[in-house]
Amino acid sequence: MRHFDLVIIGTGSGNSIPTEAMAGWQIAILEKGTFGGTCLNVGCIPTKMFVHTADQAAAPANARKLGVDAHTDAVHWPEIRDRVFGRIDPIAEGGRNWRANENANVTVYEGTARFLDAHTIDTGTGETITADRIVVAAGSRPSIPDIADLDTTGFHTSDTVMRLDELPESLIIVGSGFIASEFAHVFSSFGVDVTVIARSNLLLRHEDLEIAERFTSVAKSKWNVLLQRKTTRAEKTATGVRLHLEGPNGAETVEAQQLLVATGRQPNSDLLDVAKAGIETHDDGRVKVDEFQRTSQPHIFALGDISSDHQLKHVANHEARVVQHNLLHPDEPKASDHRFVPAAVFSSPQIASVGLTEEQAKERGIRYVTASQAYASIAYGWAMEDTTGFAKLLADPATGQLLGAHIIGPQASTVIQPLIQAMSFGLDAKSMAQGQYWIHPAMPELVENALLNLPLD
Numbered sequence: 001m002r003h004f005d006l007v008i009i010g011t012g013s014g015n016s017i018p019t020e021a022m023a024g025w026q027i028a029i030l031e032k033g034t035f036g037g038t039c040l041n042v043g044c045i046p047t048k049m050f051v052h053t054a055d056q057a058a059a060p061a062n063a064r065k066l067g068v069d070a071h072t073d074a075v076h077w078p079e080i081r082d083r084v085f086g087r088i089d090p091i092a093e094g095g096r097n098w099r100a101n102e103n104a105n106v107t108v109y110e111g112t113a114r115f116l117d118a119h120t121i122d123t124g125t126g127e128t129i130t131a132d133r134i135v136v137a138a139g140s141r142p143s144i145p146d147i148a149d150l151d152t153t154g155f156h157t158s159d160t161v162m163r164l165d166e167l168p169e170s171l172i173i174v175g176s177g178f179i180a181s182e183f184a185h186v187f188s189s190f191g192v193d194v195t196v197i198a199r200s201n202l203l204l205r206h207e208d209l210e211i212a213e214r215f216t217s218v219a220k221s222k223w224n225v226l227l228q229r230k231t232t233r234a235e236k237t238a239t240g241v242r243l244h245l246e247g248p249n250g251a252e253t254v255e256a257q258q259l260l261v262a263t264g265r266q267p268n269s270d271l272l273d274v275a276k277a278g279i280e281t282h283d284d285g286r287v288k289v290d291e292f293q294r295t296s297q298p299h300i301f302a303l304g305d306i307s308s309d310h311q312l313k314h315v316a317n318h319e320a321r322v323v324q325h326n327l328l329h330p331d332e333p334k335a336s337d338h339r340f341v342p343a344a345v346f347s348s349p350q351i352a353s354v355g356l357t358e359e360q361a362k363e364r365g366i367r368y369v370t371a372s373q374a375y376a377s378i379a380y381g382w383a384m385e386d387t388t389g390f391a392k393l394l395a396d397p398a399t400g401q402l403l404g405a406h407i408i409g410p411q412a413s414t415v416i417q418p419l420i421q422a423m424s425f426g427l428d429a430k431s432m433a434q435g436q437y438w439i440h441p442a443m444p445e446l447v448e449n450a451l452l453n454l455p456l457d
C-alpha cells in the first residue's frame with residue numbers, strides 16, 4: 001500500500017495547496033470529477049461569463065430611457081456557450097495534465113475517494129493509500145428537493161444548465177437564492193420566458209430585508225415571480241415540464257420547456273464516509289473545523305464548501321492559504337479570518353453585502369445607526385437614470401465603525417470594495433468619508449454620501 005506525506009481530496013481550492021516548499025513531500029491529489037472543481041467548471045467563472053453577456057444583451061432595452069433606440073437582434077446561444085466552455089475546458093485539462101505529468105512529487109488519482117480509517121483512503125481507482133496528513137476539500141453539490149416525480153420528469157441544475165443544446169423558449173426556476181437570481185437574469189436577458197418559484201414571500205431572503213424587498217419588487221417587473229409556493233409534483237409534458245404548486249391561491253400549475261432546480265448545495269462529506277475517519281460533522285453535513293481549519297482529527301484539515309459557513313470561492317481560497325501555512329508551519333498555526341466575508345449576487349440589479357444585516361444587528365441587541373443613499377441621488381446615478389438602486393450602511397454610533405454594508409444597483413460588487421476594506425482594517429466612517437478624495441462624479445460617491453449621512457453620536 002503506497003504511503004504519502006499529504007493527501008488532498010478535491011481539486012477545486014485544494015489544488016492550490018501543493019507549493020515549492022513541499023517539493024520534498026510525496027503528495028496524492030484525488031478527484032472524482034473535472035479537475036479544477038466547481039468555481040472553474042460549473043460555478044463562478046462560467047456563470048459570470050454568461051452574466052456579462054446577458055448584461056450586454058439586456059442593455060439595449062434600458063437605452064430608451066436615455067433617448068437611444070437600440071435592440072438586441074439575436075442571441076447565438078451555441079456560440080456563447082462554446083465561447084465560455086472553449087475557454088474553461090482547456091484550463092481544467094491543462095491543470096490536470098500539469099499536476100499529473102509535470103509535478104514529480106504529485107500523484108493524481110481519478111476516482112471517488114472514501115475514508116477507510118483516519119489514515120487510510122480508498123481512492124476509488126482500485127488502489128488504497130495511506131497518509132500522514134490529509135486535506136478534505138471535496139466541496140458541495142446541488143441539493144435536490146423532495147418533489148414527487150421530479151426524477152422521472154427530468155430537470156437541470158447549475159451543473160448542466162449552462163451546456164444546454166439550445167436556448168429554451170421558457171424556463172421554470174425552483175429556488176430563490178443566488179443561483180436562481182443569477183440564472184433568471186441570464187436566461188431572461190437572452191429572451192427566455194422565466195418563472196421563478198419561491199417558498200417564502202421574498203427572493204434572496206438571506207439579504208438585508210430592505211435589499212431583498214427591493215430586489216423582489218424589481219424581479220416581479222421582469223420575471224414571472226411566484227412567491228409562497230410549495231412545489232408538490234413535477235410532470236413531463238409533450239413540450240417540457242409541468243409543475244404542480246400549492247400557494248395563496250390554492251392549487252395551480254405552471255409549464256415551461258425546461259426546469260432548473262436551484263435550492264441550495266449540500267456538503268460532499270457523505271460521499272467520503274468521513275465518519276469512518278472519526279471526522280465530526282454538523283447536522284447539515286458540514287465537516288466541523290476549528291479556527292486553524294483542523295477537523296476533529298488533528299492531522300486532517302478541511303476547507304471550502306465541505307466545511308464552511310460560506311459557500312463562496314474567496315472564502316475557500318482564503319482557507320486553502322491558511323491550511324497551506326498550517327501544513328508547513330504546524331508550530332505556528334494561523335487562524336482563518338471570517339470577520340468580514342463579503343458576497344455578491346450577479347443578477348440584475350446586482351447586490352453586494354458585507355457584515356451584519358439590520359435584522360441581525362437587532363437580533364443581537366447591537367446598538368446601531370443606519371444611512372441609505374439612492375443611486376438616483378448621486379451624479380452618476382442621474383447619468384444612468386437609475387431609479388431602484390441604493391446603498392445601506394450600518395454603523396456603531398459611538399465609534400463610527402461600520403457594522404454592515406448592503407448595496408443593490410449597478411456595479412454593486414465593485415462599489416462595495418472600499419467598505420470591505422474599511423471594515424477589515426478598522427477605519428471609522430467619518431475618517432473614511434473625510435480623509436480621502438472621492439472622484440467626482442463617479443459611482444463611489446454613493447458610498448461617500450452614505451457615510452456622511454450616518455447619524456453618529
Ligand SMILES: Cc1cc2nc3c(=O)[nH]c(=O)nc-3n(C[C@H](O)[C@H](O)[C@H](O)COP(=O)(O)OP(=O)(O)OC[C@H]3O[C@@H](n4cnc5c(N)ncnc54)[C@H](O)[C@@H]3O)c2cc1C
Pocket residue numbers: 009010011012013014030031032033034035036037038039040042043044045047048111112113114137138139140158179268271272303304305306310311312313314315316346
Ligand atoms: C453556479 C454557481 C455559481 C457560483 N458563483 C460564485 C461566485 O460568483 N462567487 C463565489 O465566491 N462563489 C461562487 N460559487 C461558489 C463556489 O463555486 C464554491 O464556493 C467554491 O467553488 C467551493 O470550492 P471548494 O474547493 O470548496 O469545492 P469545489 O470547487 O467544489 O471542489 C471540490 C472537488 O472535490 C471533488 N470531490 C468531491 N467528492 C470527492 C470524492 N469523494 N473523491 C474525490 N473527489 C471528490 C469534486 O469533484 C470537486 O472537484 C458558485 C457556485 C455555483 C454552483
Ligand SMILES: NC(=O)c1ccc[n+]([C@@H]2O[C@H](COP(=O)([O-])OP(=O)(O)OC[C@H]3O[C@@H](n4cnc5c(N)ncnc54)[C@H](O)[C@@H]3O)[C@@H](O)[C@H]2O)c1
Pocket residue numbers: 145146174175176177178179180182197198199200204205231262263264265310311312343344345346
Ligand atoms: N455570486 C455568488 O457568490 C454565488 C453564485 C451562485 C452560487 N453561490 C453559492 O452557492 C450556494 C448555492 O446556491 P443556491 O442558489 O442553490 O442556494 P441558496 O442557499 O442561495 O438558495 C437556495 C434557495 O432555495 C430555497 N429552497 C430550499 N429548499 C427548497 C425547496 N425544497 N423548495 C423550494 N425552494 C427551496 C431556499 O429557500 C433558498 O431561497 C449559495 O449559497 C452561494 O453560497 C454563490
